[in-house]
Every structure is written in C-alpha cells, then in structure tokens.
Amino acid sequence: MEADELLVRVAGGDQKAFEELYALVSGPVFGLVRRVVRDPAQSEEVAQEVLLELWRSAARYDPGRGSALAWVLTLAHRRAVDRVRSARAAGERELRMARRANGPAFDHVAEEVEAGLEREWVRRCLDRLTTLQRQSVTLAYYDGYTYREVAERLSLPLGTVKTRMRDGLTRLRDCLGGVA
Amino acid sequence: MTSILRLFRRGELHSLAAPYALDALEPREHGRFEKHLKRCDGCAAEVRALREDAVRLAWSTAAPAPAAMRERVLLAVRTTPQEPARAERAPSRARRPPFSPFLVPLASTTAAAALVVAALFGMQASRTQDRLEEERAQAREIAHVLAAPDARAGTGRDTDGQGIGVVASVSRRTAVVTSSGLAAPQGERVHQLWLMRPEGRPRSLGLLDGDTPLIATELDPDASSLAVTVEPQGGSPQPTTAPVVQLALESLGFGE
Numbered sequence A: 001m002e003a004d005e006l007l008v009r010v011a012g013g014d015q016k017a018f019e020e021l022y023a024l025v026s027g028p029v030f031g032l033v034r035r036v037v038r039d040p041a042q043s044e045e046v047a048q049e050v051l052l053e054l055w056r057s058a059a060r061y062d063p064g065r066g067s068a069l070a071w072v073l074t075l076a077h078r079r080a081v082d083r084v085r086s087a088r089a090a091g092e093r094e095l096r097m098a099r100r101a102n103g104p105a106f107d108h109v110a111e112e113v114e115a116g117l118e119r120e121w122v123r124r125c126l127d128r129l130t131t132l133q134r135q136s137v138t139l140a141y142y143d144g145y146t147y148r149e150v151a152e153r154l155s156l157p158l159g160t161v162k163t164r165m166r167d168g169l170t171r172l173r174d175c176l177g178g179v180a
Numbered sequence B: 001m002t003s004i005l006r007l008f009r010r011g012e013l014h015s016l017a018a019p020y021a022l023d024a025l026e027p028r029e030h031g032r033f034e035k036h037l038k039r040c041d042g043c044a045a046e047v048r049a050l051r052e053d054a055v056r057l058a059w060s061t062a063a064p065a066p067a068a069m070r071e072r073v074l075l076a077v078r079t080t081p082q083e084p085a086r087a088e089r090a091p092s093r094a095r096r097p098p099f100s101p102f103l104v105p106l107a108s109t110t111a112a113a114a115l116v117v118a119a120l121f122g123m124q125a126s127r128t129q130d131r132l133e134e135e136r137a138q139a140r141e142i143a144h145v146l147a148a149p150d151a152r153a154g155t156g157r158d159t160d161g162q163g164i165g166v167v168a169s170v171s172r173r174t175a176v177v178t179s180s181g182l183a184a185p186q187g188e189r190v191h192q193l194w195l196m197r198p199e200g201r202p203r204s205l206g207l208l209d210g211d212t213p214l215i216a217t218e219l220d221p222d223a224s225s226l227a228v229t230v231e232p233q234g235g236s237p238q239p240t241t242a243p244v245v246q247l248a249l250e251s252l253g254f255g256e
C-alpha cells in the first residue's frame, strides 16, 4: 500500500495501517533526524516523537497539497531543525561543530551507514551543483541553518543565497529525474 | 504603505519559497510566508514542487531505526488519542507536540495520564471514583516507564508469531507488558504472566487481559525472563503449564 493511502487509514484510527506506515517511513525519518540532529540519543527521541505525531495528527494530511512522503518528511525535518536550533542557541552545538570542523559541510554524506542507490544518486547529483548552490542547500537542509545564517557563513548577500537555494533544488530535480 | 512598496514586499515574499521548502526561515518570516502562501498560487505550486525535491534529499539519508524504537512507538500509539480531523491544517510549527509520553516529566504526568486513560479505557461516565483513580495511577506508571532514560523494548512471540510487547526500565524496576495479538485461551482459562528468576520460583506478575497493559513493578534486577502460561480462571500460585511465550530480559538490561 502507498504511503498516501496508509496515512488516510491511520487518520481513521487503523493501528495495522500505522504499523505498515512505520515500516515504510521509520528509516527515512530516523535517518533524516539523525543527519540534522547528530546526537544519537536526541535523534532517537525526536524521531519517535515525529512518528507518534504521525499517528496523532494524521488527519491533518491533505493529499491535495503534496505527497504523503513529503508531508511526513517535512514534519520530521521541522522537528529536527527545531531541536538543533534550540540546542545551538544553548551553545552546545558549537562545541560539536568545532569537533568535526575539518572538512566541508558536504562530507558527512559519507558518514552514513547505508550506501543505498538513492544515496549514491543524490550524492552524484549534489556534486553536479555549483559549490555555492550545494553549500546553500546542504547547510540549510542537512545542518538546519536559516538562510540568513547560511548567508553569513558563506559571506553572500541574502538575495544570492535565496537564488542559490532555488537553483540548487531545481537542478537537483533535473538531475534526479521526476520520479522517486 | 504605497502600492509600489507593497508590490516590492510581495516580490520579496515570492523569493522565500526555496528557503521555506528547506525550513530555513526564521520564525517571523516563516509565519509571514505561510500567510502569503494562502493567497499566492504561484508560491504554493513552487513550494509543493520544491518540497518533493527536498524529500529526495531526505530519502537519501535513510538509516534503519533502532529496533527498540518500534516497540516504544507502537506501544505509545495504543495509548495515545488522535486529533480529530480538522480541515485546512498544515503541520503546525508548534514548539513541541502537545503530548508526548516519551518525554513527560514525572511531575507533569497528571494531564498526560488523563489522556492516556481516556484512550485506554474509553473513559465512561459510569466509572466509579475508585476505578478512575486506579486507572489514573496506572497511566502515570506507563508514562513513567516510557520516560525512563534506560527504557528498552522487546517482544516475545509464540510459534504463531503472537505474543507480548514489553517496555521495561531496570532503574525503575518496572515493565509495561501488552498482549500483541495473543488470542484469548479456550474455555475458562486465562493468560498469566510470570517473572522467571535464576534463584527462586517464578513470581506471578498478574493476568493478561486483552489489550489492557499490565504494569509489573518491583522487578528483580537479576530476573532472567518473562513467561506467559495458560492457567485456570483466576490464575495459579505457580505455573501449571509450559509457557506459550517467553521473553529473555537480558536484552532489556536485566540479569546483572
């Protein structure tokens, strides 16, 4: 069953459908949260909150506004980013950043446990972006920086960063092809 | 504001679609852009497409979630009420989900406990006060175990793949046990849960009753396993049959 159909059933209180949905999305949710949050214990905490939130607020999913996977992963990404921003505000984050400061932001793609085909593909496509496009996209999406912070880090005007983000994503789409 | 300025500001808002799709706006801008999205079809379409691109970035980070997480989430799902369907709502940027059994600090469990109780027992008006108190205390226990930093989950299955789901915390010496598709025994018989210990006889932890979670407290840290046997109505002082399901507690941190 597709994620879209599962989500609709979950919204109706179907626990079996939730188990299926869990099998489908727990890996991407966990992987994404861990990528952004880094800390394993916190990642697990955020990921399980997200998965439970899927159960609780499945009724909010509106098929007219995008795919179920986009909805699920957008939710996961927001929670992860919220967590990492409050941690960063608390200062802890800088310490961790300093520890792994040797290497460009893109490097941690290689850290991931599983080298799936999709991962390879995305990596290859990210490599085809210009450096600024790639950094603008990955600093925001994988590291949870706001576009203002990205502009600061890359010493670029705000307008340039917004454009690089859009061009980067569009180019990525062309490279990856329309279908997931 | 003059119309030129307004146009300018709108133009600026249009350019926020990409940072918005990447969750890279600051809270105030995020709010302003979400308002704009409701009125601007162009941005709505662009965000929809950019979101799907971001999904590809997300998908490529997939990694197997810890096995224990599944049991925790599924257990929580059984005890967590859902929001009623509401039209026109995107995932909100609420600072924190309204209720999360994983993170409930003990001091604030009362409200959460009431919710869990409502979910578990379908809160009926006919309940006596005593029964309500009992259920509330039980819900508090569940939240307490789920929130323990060393809480771990496991499952025990019988030959048909049916069994029990367990979330346990050694530090709190407590476990929450739920039946996971375990069919009710035939006739006037019941499922009884036992704590098996290397020294000493099995200790009864109570009867498993349908979907109602059983909370086992004062667990011995050196306990070796949980076992379910079929017993006559009311249970037995000691097991009288061979276990239908057994779960080693070592993987949950017991057996030191």
Ligand SMILES: [Zn+2]
Pocket (backbone or CB within 6 Å): B013, B014, B036, B040, B042, B043, B044
């Ligand atoms: Zn617009």
